[in-house]
Amino acid sequence: MTTPEQPVLAAFVLGDFMTNCYVVCPEAGSTACWIADCGYQPGEMLDFIERESLEPEVIVLTHGHADHIAGLFEARSRLGAVPVWIHRAEESWLNDPVANLSALAGISVTGPTPDRLLDGGETLTLCGQAWRVAHTPGHSPGGVSLIHEPSRQAIVGDALFAGSIGRTDFPGSDHDTLINAIRSQLYTLPDDTRVFPGHGPSTTIGDEKRHNPFVQG
Numbered sequence: 589m590t591t592p593e594q595p596v597l598a599a600f601v602l603g604d605f606m607t608n609c610y611v612v613c614p615e616a617g618s619t620a621c622w623i624a625d626c627g628y629q630p631g632e633m634l635d636f637i638e639r640e641s642l643e644p645e646v647i648v649l650t651h652g653h654a655d656h657i658a659g660l661f662e663a664r665s666r667l668g669a670v671p672v673w674i675h676r677a678e679e680s681w682l683n684d685p686v687a688n689l690s691a692l693a694g695i696s697v698t699g700p701t702p703d704r705l706l707d708g709g710e711t712l713t714l715c716g717q718a719w720r721v722a723h724t725p726g727h728s729p730g731g732v733s734l735i736h737e738p739s740r741q742a743i744v745g746d747a748l749f750a751g752s753i754g755r756t757d758f759p760g761s762d763h764d765t766l767i768n769a770i771r772s773q774l775y776t777l778p779d780d781t782r783v784f785p786g787h788g789p790s791t792t793i794g795d796e797k798r799h800n801p802f803v804q805g
Contacts, residue, residue, distance in 0.1 A: 593717055593738045603628025605655040608786050620715040623647040624743045630659030634666050649674040650745025651728040652681030654690035660699040671703035675730030679705055722773040726766020727754030740781040748774055750791035753802045770803050
């Protein structure tokens with residue numbers, strides 16, 4: 589009897605926006621890892637990676653807003669030239685403070701040129717495990733969710749929160765697009781899928797289908 593794959597997610601709440609960023613290992617005790625998002629003030633997360641002697645394979649961005657990308661240069665300074673992947677629709681956002689919203693706060697955030705562009709629908713091999721990329725736009729045009737189907741875990745960025753959804757009043761946002769993405773890409777997952785959002789506590793698909801007031805019917 590084989591044991592199902594069970595990636596281990598370590599969550600770090602970074603910066604004033606309390607952005608959830610994740611270090612993902614394929615199993616307990618592994619030194620291989622990958623990173624989902626790298627926001628403001630990433631020191632705690634980078635300290636953990638160094639302390640545990642982890643070796644990041646890639647940084648995958650759920651989207652290109654400043655609070656999810658602001659720590660990229662610091663991460664590369666400390667960890668080396670870790671590749672950065674982002675959805676094609678937000679390729680330019682890493683170097684566009686207006687698009688990534690940092691200009692609104694009066695602080696111009698930029699990041700490295702992405703090493704790979706995602707489209708949604710592909711399967712990424714991350715530390716030897718398969719994670720499916722679901723395009724979940726609406727909060728931003730290039731929002732993606734990263735889904736590990738064997739363990740029923742999903743990193744969803746700012747698409748879906750516990751009892752809420754991502755804001756759709758930003759430039760490039762669209763409410764109807766986000767609702768459709770949640771229904772077609774996330775609510776079709778098994779109810780016991782654990783959802784790891786970009787802000788706030790984790791939840792499950794079943795709980796959100798039953799109780800989330802923003803996505804009903």
